[in-house]
């Protein structure tokens with residue numbers, strides 16, 4: 450077991466003594482489903498100014514971990530604190546309003562005829578695909594600002610179902626930011642994008658990561674090429690366990706990647722980007 454950011458002393462209720470500085474803290478977490486251990490022995494902490502990337506092969510437990518962080522799942526055992534609140538002892542509906550989350554599951558919940566601006570602005574009302582009373586003008590302005598920052602202001606009145614994959618991803622990232630979350634969770638935001646779309650998204654996420662006013666971020670990806678410059682930490686998962694976790698430069702090595710993916714991998718760095726291939 451790898452203990453990540455182990456410097457935090459635990460108090461008697463399983464929480465660290467500096468919880469107010471921690472966006473996520475898991476201690477001895479296990480998640481079991483149908484006899485399978487999806488996550489085991491998971492100790493992990495994310496601080497206010499950190500941007501984490503989670504890497505690992507298919508089935509490693511990345512999405513399960515992100516769902517825990519999004520307060521969409523409870524651990525079978527162990528403790529999870531999100532934004533200082535302990536799962537199981539807090540109102541998760543309230544907690545979720547403080548978290549921005551994008552995933553394939555969120556994408557699947559958006560009705561195709563929903564207008565792009567409404568997809569974004571409705572996050573502030575914690576609804577999706579329902580008729581709402583009038584939106585506040587300030588909220589609409591904020592949604593438009595977020596769409597503009599992601600380069601899709603011109604799509605504000607388009608129906609979500611008519612968007613390309615890349616445009617949908619950007620719309621959902623704008624939605625995730627709408628409530629000014631304290632924690633931003635992105636599950637495979639670059640999946641399904643072509644090279645240009647991926648590079649554009651990586652650049653935009655890099656801009657966000659480097660913004661000192663941006664929230665703490667956790668991004669799940671399959672590919673080191675998708676790590677946006679500005680990300681600070683990495684967690685490598687395999688078979689529900691942490692292989693390595695900590696500062697990106699320390700953790701992202703050919704040795705750790707090879708152990709994580711069960712192959713002899715070469716890792717190259719070009720500027721502030723990473724590339725990996727089999728030896």
Ligand SMILES: Nc1ncnc2c1ncn2[C@@H]1O[C@H](COP(=O)(O)OP(=O)(O)OP(=O)(O)O)[C@@H](O)[C@H]1O
Pocket residue numbers: 482483485487505506507508509510511512513514
């Ligand atoms: N409800 C469930 N019952 C049994 N097994 C489950 C359940 N949900 C997920 N799993 C299994 O848990 C493992 C981890 O799933 P998870 O989606 O977290 O992996 P992942 O790392 O995100 O994978 P991918 O990269 O393929 O998206 C997988 O083997 C999956 O089949």
